[in-house]
Amino acid sequence: MRLGFIGLGTMGRPMALHLLRAGHQLAVWARQSGTTRPLLAAGAIDCSSAAEVARRAEVVFTMVTGGADVEQLTFAGDGLLAGFAPGSILVDMSTIAPETARSLAQRLARHGIEMLDAPVSGGQQGAMAATLAIMVGGEAAALERVRPLFELLGTRIVHVGEHGAGQVAKACNQMVMVAAIQAIAEALHLSGAAGVDPARVRLALAGGSAASRVLEVMGGRMVERDFAAGVEARLHHKDYAVVLGEAHRLGLPMPVSAQVCQQLNALMAMGWGSADTAALLRVLEAGERAT
């Protein structure tokens, strides 16, 4: 199949490589041309604009930072819309606001372009191992055309609902995951302060009702004090604008999510946005030292 991929960062690069290695033709373009190098080396087609990517592809994947990036990529003068033929599909795997996803889908539909919102969970490890969870919003028919491609990227593909529903699920995912990171940070900080080895505590918790992937991965990073980035905390901080934006739009009290966002704000204020979100532990420790 003729595919395109834009957004070749920590997540996008391994995903694009999976598509390419499965034998698909893959057109790529990036604002910073160095970014495409590993893909070109593996046989991808070098394009001079997003429009050219769209011209060369039936399905274009985007994996960028925020809603504004997807808007710009799509509607700029040499953007995707300028190159798409009717019947093409835009698969946006970025994490953006559900409303932005719905609005993009509506505007593209006027030009006969299908869109799926298909954000993922599983981190860099999941992207590399092709074990991502993919949360899909949009038309079932479009999903079925793309499903064999998703199966090259992930092991759980869930059609959550209409346009935007994938992004709602992703917002939910971030609420649950980052709250878990913060709660584990509080627990391990408490145990250390009480004179009990956090490594032993994590080991004990892993066998009971508190067991989770976050305890395993981020809990492990906290115990080993390895705050080098898995997923950079600034990306989770960004996601909480979506989470609390939805809560505000719908008029829903989200007490723990709001508190988690404040801790992410504190993390950013301390200059740790490029660290792993396990650094929420350091925010608690810093508060302690300041007294």
Add this chain to the structure above:
Amino acid sequence: MRLGFIGLGTMGRPMALHLLRAGHQLAVWARQSGTTRPLLAAGAIDCSSAAEVARRAEVVFTMVTGGADVEQLTFAGDGLLAGFAPGSILVDMSTIAPETARSLAQRLARHGIEMLDAPVSGGQQGAMAATLAIMVGGEAAALERVRPLFELLGTRIVHVGEHGAGQVAKACNQMVMVAAIQAIAEALHLSGAAGVDPARVRLALAGGSAASRVLEVMGGRMVERDFAAGVEARLHHKDYAVVLGEAHRLGLPMPVSAQVCQQLNALMAMGWGSADTAALLRVLEAGERAT
């Protein structure tokens, strides 16, 4: 071995049965005599006081509600201390404050009695399947004497540290677990309000970084709106007095745990203390309806 068991509730009853069925002699007593019936039917020895249980046993297990109950059971006139021979071991598997556990251990040591704090995680299901996580504080030598008995009750036995360390780990366990329940309630409430099926969202999340036992068990109860008790919410509410008591004693900010406690307070105020803690979802919904 000659054993005793006091506290034959939802958790204690299946645990006591495992000990009995493994061929140990088991002495039991309960404030409400009906409670002992299933154990007596299975061959346990009926005692007229905690002191008699202690007289008949080398190791006595307690699985009661709070620190005050353990104090009373141990030091009342016809309590355990009145019956224990030197060299006996008290294994308290209740969830109580770490300081209470340390204080009990010190007072018992003056009489030559060993104590282990050994709270558990895994719920009623874990108790019945003998797959509990057991978090042990106290002397390694005492743990080694008791370990074969613990192996009849659980699959993960972690010696966390000195007296009280098991209770610190359990407090950490509750912080992580109940924060997860609250975050999942917020996420599923948000998705429902956004017009997206919470069952699909839970399915999508289960494959990614937000996967956890809580998402599986309590998330499932929320989706099915089954708020019949697994573990009664009032017990988690009680545990948060221990969590926030430790945080206050140590002077540590625990922003998410404090917020979770407020939601548990709201749950209690609404009269849902006997429901499963998945009813934290109903607290969010009730707040919505009141506006």
